[in-house]
Amino acid sequence: MNNLDSDLLELLQARGFVHQCTDLDGLREHLADSPVTAYLGFDATADSLHVGHLQGLMLMRWLQKAGHRPILLIGGATTRIGDPSFRDESRPMLDEAQIQRNIAGITGCFARYLDLGEGAGLVVDNAGWLDGIGYLQFLNQVGRHFSVNRLLTFDAVRQRLDREHSLSFQEFGYTLLQAHDFTELDRRHGCTLQLGGADQWANIINGVELSRRQGGARLFGLTMPLLTTSDGRKMGKSANGAVWLNGDRLSAFDFWQFWRNCDDRDVGRFLALFSELPLDEVRRLGALQGAELNQAKVILANAATTLAHGEAAARVAEAAARGVFEQNSAADGLTRLMVTGAELARGISLADVLLAAGLQPSRSAVRRLAAGGGIRLDDAGVKDADAHLPTEGSTWRLSLGKKRHFEIRRVD
Structure with a gap:
């Protein structure tokens, strides 16, 4: 086993990965x-x-670097239900074709962060066992070990009911399916963690508990803090929507x-979580002020982008950003908005381009901006913004505010 640290859990706690554990010492x-x-x-709710x-x-990456084996479970079956945890309403139902497209899209993300394949990490789909289990078999194997009284005490369920929001029987059973997933992964792959x-604690x-009641192996659970940015947004969201990992959904x-544009207060925390820099260096960079802190943000952006899109893409993105900030003509790496010669001849406006690209919610919002x-x-x-774009020329650099280019x- 690689000796990354004298105590792997201590390292993970110091980097901010640990919220709760069913038995920390164990x-x-x-x-x-x-x-x-x-x-x-x-769950395969998006592509x-x-x-x-x-x-x-x-967190999985750190565990694998320390010699442990990761399994990435795709909820091909449970996606059809949707986890109700801390949600006020049911998720939209997806058809099987969309679920399979989503599975293909998200599976491509995994290999950029983890070593997968023979003798390494695994990607598995819970449809492999849930699709074949009968209702009576499931009730006998899993359902009889849980009381409705106990399930109703969980915060995720109680909160939904207290707000008088509908909770279907289908969603109510989601937690039993996830419990069965854990014990099934133990039986098939010796998975014990x-x-x-944090919303998955229950x-x-x-x-x-299911493994204990079934006389199975001793299992462990570890949750991570639910992350929000310092300005109160849920991690994964920006002012313009989700920050996707796939390049076809969001450019490098x-x-x-x-x-690069994260809040100054988040730099140290994000470097600890989303880079592999030593903690001493993370603390040094996180303590910088003013213009020096901007360089720490560049280091963070390069580290995160290298993992998601590769080192070359990170270098191109940094060079493109410097081109914008230094006001030169280099635009390589910027998100491109395409217009045709015919559109220019007919008289397409900047507002038309922004609305077609989904960069602004309405024409009045473009005008206000x-x-x-x-x-x-x-x-x-x-x-x-309603004036026509010039018909001469082939490229134009567009800036929305100071940070979006x-x-x-x-x-043609």
């Missing part, structure tokens, strides 16, 4: 005794993961910019 001994197999679950999932992937966000406890440049000096085209202020490119 898990410490378990990790020290021999390689452990741990799993982290993802890409986002940065809110990165905390779990990075489940990871999850679901994880149920899996640990925009991903880089998300980290322009009136406030928030739109620049080739570094010149735009006051009338794009390239408009003519295609």
